[in-house]
Amino acid sequence: xxxxxxxxxxxxxxxxxxxxxxxxxxxxxxxxxxxxxxxxxxxxxxxxxxxxxxxxxxxxxxxxxxxxxxxxxxxxxxxxxxxxxxxxxxxxxxxxxxxxxxxxxx
Amino acid sequence: xxxxxxxxxxxxxxxxxxxxxxxxxxxxxxxxxxxxxxxxxxxxxxxxxxxxxxxxxxxxxxxxxxxxxxxxxxxxxxxxxxxxxxxxxxxxxxxxxxxxxxxxxxxxxxxxxxxxxxxxxxxxxxxxxxxxxxxxxxxxxxxxxxxxxxxxxxxxxxxxxxxxxxxxxxxxxxxxxxxxxxxxxxxxxxxxxxxxxxxxxxxxxxxxxxxxx
Numbered sequence: 001x002x003x004x005x006x007x008x009x010x011x012x013x014x015x016x017x018x019x020x021x022x023x024x025x026x027x028x029x030x031x032x033x034x035x036x037x038x039x040x041x042x043x044x045x046x047x048x049x050x051x052x053x054x055x056x057x058x059x060x061x062x063x064x065x066x067x068x069x070x071x072x073x074x075x076x077x078x079x080x081x082x083x084x085x086x087x088x089x090x091x092x093x094x095x096x097x098x099x100x101x102x103x104x105x106x
Numbered sequence: 107x108x109x110x111x112x113x114x115x116x117x118x119x120x121x122x123x124x125x126x127x128x129x130x131x132x133x134x135x136x137x138x139x140x141x142x143x144x145x146x147x148x149x150x151x152x153x154x155x156x157x158x159x160x161x162x163x164x165x166x167x168x169x170x171x172x173x174x175x176x177x178x179x180x181x182x183x184x185x186x187x188x189x190x191x192x193x194x195x196x197x198x199x200x201x202x203x204x205x206x207x208x209x210x211x212x213x214x215x216x217x218x219x220x221x222x223x224x225x226x227x228x229x230x231x232x233x234x235x236x237x238x239x240x241x242x243x244x245x246x247x248x249x250x251x252x253x254x255x256x257x258x259x260x261x262x263x264x265x266x267x268x269x270x271x272x273x274x275x276x277x278x279x280x281x282x283x284x285x286x287x288x289x290x291x292x293x294x295x296x297x298x299x300x301x302x303x304x305x306x307x308x309x310x311x312x313x314x315x316x317x318x319x
Contacts, residue, residue, distance in 0.1 A: 026148060032117035034184050040184025043307065079185075 008033045013075055017062045020046055023055045025092050027082065030065060034083035056080060064089055117192065124186050125180045127303050130173045131252075131296025135289045136167045140261065142286035147276035163164040174300075182307040199247040206240040229278075230264035237261040244297050254296065 019022055025045040029036065036044075042052050059065040064086030069078045082090070141185055146155035188196075210233065217229055241257025244250070263273050267280030 028113065028116050029120055032113055033120055033192075034188060034189050036120075036186040037184045039181065040120075040124070040186045043182075043184055044123065079187075 001010060011096070013099075014096050015089055015093045017058060017064065020055070022051065023059055024061065026052070026055055027064065027086065030080060030082040031087065035068075035079045037077060037079050041080060053098050058085070062086075062089075117189075120186060121188065121192060122194060122249065123183060124188075124275070125250075127175065128296040128299025128301075129174055129179070129185065130147065131292050131299065133167060133171055133296075134256065135292030135296060136164060136288035138285050138292060141263070142282045142284075142289055145281050163309065168317060178304065181309045193249055197205050202243050202247065203240065206236055206243070227265075227268060230268040233264045234261045237263070258294055260285075263288055 008069070016062060018027055026041060027070075029044050038052060038056075039050070041056075042049060045052065047055070056065060056067065060067055063083060065080050066082050066083050067078050069076065071077055089090065138155060144156045147159070150156075150158065197229030201252070213229070213232055213236070238257050241253050241260060244256065245253035263281070263284035264279075267276070267284040268277035270280030270283060271278075274280075
């Protein structure tokens, strides 16, 4: 419970699922494209295959990304896209960070 | 973080990564070859067939590029679908190219039919300007800076060709030399980028088979 008269610090509202650098990188790229496969995300973020899979699993569990599993020829091929919830959370995260960091002196 | 990461920069980086494989440069170079090779061929094949023989050649090159993108580039770079902002930009690019091509077609028809006679040097200047505008627009809209270089090379080709024709007795208005040079530059740059992509981006060891774990 907050003490009366003291506002909640904006950083307290920062989404911890998004705040991890690796997940933030993944979400940044997914925010600007419609969908991408694992290879593309791995190339863009520089994350290893296992690392990327772990972070995507966390984002999927939070409902921020949707992973569509399919096949390309005989090989499995999954594409990842941002959900509406993920897009809204990313926008909210951006606003929170801007409100905290935007006012800091140079 | 040493580099500023903006959403716009991230989108631009995603786009150039997805298409920066050099294969479109090779296709562009093969298109430019038409202007270099068709004029010398027209004496033996006629105006129509000297250009028409390029259709199967382009078809073959395009099929080869599609195959290389699917089997050699996609496993290395991955695949991506772009958002509405990029699709709008691409639609704008397509419309701009359509207008430029229509202007070039009208200019070509006016020259061919002899309507509105103009001094000899005006036509190459107008064609050069159209090409220059087209390539520079493409460079800005697609965010690919080397298209400025291609624009300069291709835009100057009709004018330099005309100069070579009148002052250095080059054949076919100098087109084989100037457009041949532009085509060679585009193909060499394209092949260079493609080889760099293949060497610097090996296929991931884990590959697609483990992604579903």
